[in-house]
């Protein structure tokens with residue numbers, strides 16, 4: 001059972017969720033380049049690194065045993081399984097950043113967003129949606145990072161995730177990248 005966080009720092013916690021391939025990573029990278037006041041939490045995962053992914057920058061890549069230990073020791077703010085791998089948000093650093101007045105971004109999948117909604121009810125949760133399902137599939141394939149099996153799992157999961165849009169505080173459609181970036185900035189309340 002998760003404890004609700006009692007202090008009011010959660011107003012600076014921003015969650016971005018959306019199906020794999022929608023463009024979360026692309027947009028978050030641009031947000032970070034444009035806004036020093038934002039801090040992105042680096043997640044832990046049991047998935048293998050993709051080409052070009054750097055330990056501690058894109059993820060902390062962990063063996064399942066180590067990931068389980070962190071679960072046991074309450075090391076995660078939330079964690080979930082996704083397409084055959086585990087992903088989790090390290091707890092300690094986020095609380096430190098929030099206490100120091102940083103706005104913290106979490107780029108996580110649906111089950112994690114639901115957990116955060118319970119522990120941080122005032123966090124602002126944004127769902128990033130594709131213009132349509134065909135475009136989503138095109139983007140996942142076009143990225144060229146996943147096996148056919150991983151693509152199929154992600155597309156199957158995407159169908160479930162897309163049903164959850166109404167749970168979110170805001171929905172941003174990532175059709176034109178620049179427009180989506182501006183919408184995200186507006187929703188979060190960032191100044192250009």
Ligand code: ADP
Nearest residue numbers: 020021022023024025026139143174175176177
């Ligand atoms: P996610 O992090 O949600 O899995 P990515 O950021 O990796 O998605 O984006 C998936 C692919 O889609 C990448 O190749 C990226 O360049 C491309 N992409 C992102 N946004 C757009 C967009 N608005 N229009 C066209 N392609 C996009």
Ligand code: 5GP
Nearest residue numbers: 043044079080082087088089107108109112
């Ligand atoms: P990918 O394998 O494409 O990097 O990520 C797969 C999914 O896991 C994406 O939807 C991403 O947002 C999500 N994810 C990344 N880190 C975390 C995390 O710490 N917790 C949860 N719940 N999901 C995460």
